[in-house]
Amino acid sequence: DARVTQTPRHKVTEMGQEVTMRCQPILGHNTVFWYRQTMMQGLELLAYFRNRAPLDDSGMPKDRFSAEMPDATLATLKIQPSEPRDSAVYFCASGWTGGVYLAKNIQYFGAGTRLSVL
Amino acid sequence: TQLLEQSPQFLSIQEGENLTVYCNSSSVFSSLQWYRQEPGEGPVLLVTVVTGGEVKKLKRLTFQFGDARKDSSLHITAAQPGDTGLYLCAGANAGGTSYGKLTFGQGTILTVHP
Numbered sequence: 660d661a662r663v664t665q666t667p668r669h670k671v672t673e674m675g676q677e678v679t680m681r682c683q684p685i686l687g688h689n690t691v692f693w694y695r696q697t698m699m700q701g702l703e704l705l706a707y708f709r710n711r712a713p714l715d716d717s718g719m720p721k722d723r724f725s726a727e728m729p730d731a732t733l734a735t736l737k738i739q740p741s742e743p744r745d746s747a748v749y750f751c752a753s754g755w756t757g758g759v760y761l762a763k764n765i766q767y768f769g770a771g772t773r774l775s776v777l
Numbered sequence: 778t779q780l781l782e783q784s785p786q787f788l789s790i791q792e793g794e795n796l797t798v799y800c801n802s803s804s805v806f807s808s809l810q811w812y813r814q815e816p817g818e819g820p821v822l823l824v825t826v827v828t829g830g831e832v833k834k835l836k837r838l839t840f841q842f843g844d845a846r847k848d849s850s851l852h853i854t855a856a857q858p859g860d861t862g863l864y865l866c867a868g869a870n871a872g873g874t875s876y877g878k879l880t881f882g883q884g885t886i887l888t889v890h891p
Binding site for chain 2: 663690692701702704707709714715750752754756757764765766767768769770771
């Protein structure tokens with residue numbers, strides 16, 4: 660049963676520390692998304708990649724957040740330095756985008772990384 | 778910026794009741810998806826509607842896409858405690874660099890009491 664794998668599932672850190680979240684997308688998917696979910700803002704798109712190339716990172720605070728995809732099996736989201744307001748659940752999703760059939764643009768989500776910055 | 782307004786935000790009902798969740802926008806989407814999220818998990822796709830006016834049924838769940846492809850609804854008949862969760866609508870765009878990107882609504886938290 661193919662699934663998106665995110666690590667760690669939980670992370671507690673102190674303000675100012677670096678945080679790295681990892682995502683293994685489903686094999687064969689060509690698009691990877693990073694989201695942040697909070698009660699106040701809901702699900703916000705931070706950045707996404709297609710064929711490992713960054714397409715849009717306008718939702719991400721550029722001064723402290725960075726997203727990379729070093730290879731097709733790994734996507735990373737880093738926060739440096741972390742702040743209490745970064746506390747949220749971070750989701751990675753992967754999917755196949757392309758082709759004429761629009762309904763194939765489905766996103767499969769990982770279980771998320773719950774980040775608490777003290 | 779495309780926005781999806783979802784209503785209601787919270788819904789608390791008794792088992793056996795019917796309910797409808799709405800998803801509205803002033804923008805046109807190429808397709809509309811509905812996801813369900815349980816605590817501690819990521820959203821899971823329930824259905825995708827593509828054609829204006831399209832109706833899809835998934836057991837007790839009925840999904841409709843508006844004729845103009847700007848709105849959608851999710852109707853649950855005879856709700857059960859197992860339907861409890863966060864329901865999210867998401868609109869997809871077909872063109873340019875937004876291809877594949879989803880715009881999510883704020884979500885509806887549904888609680889079904891036994």
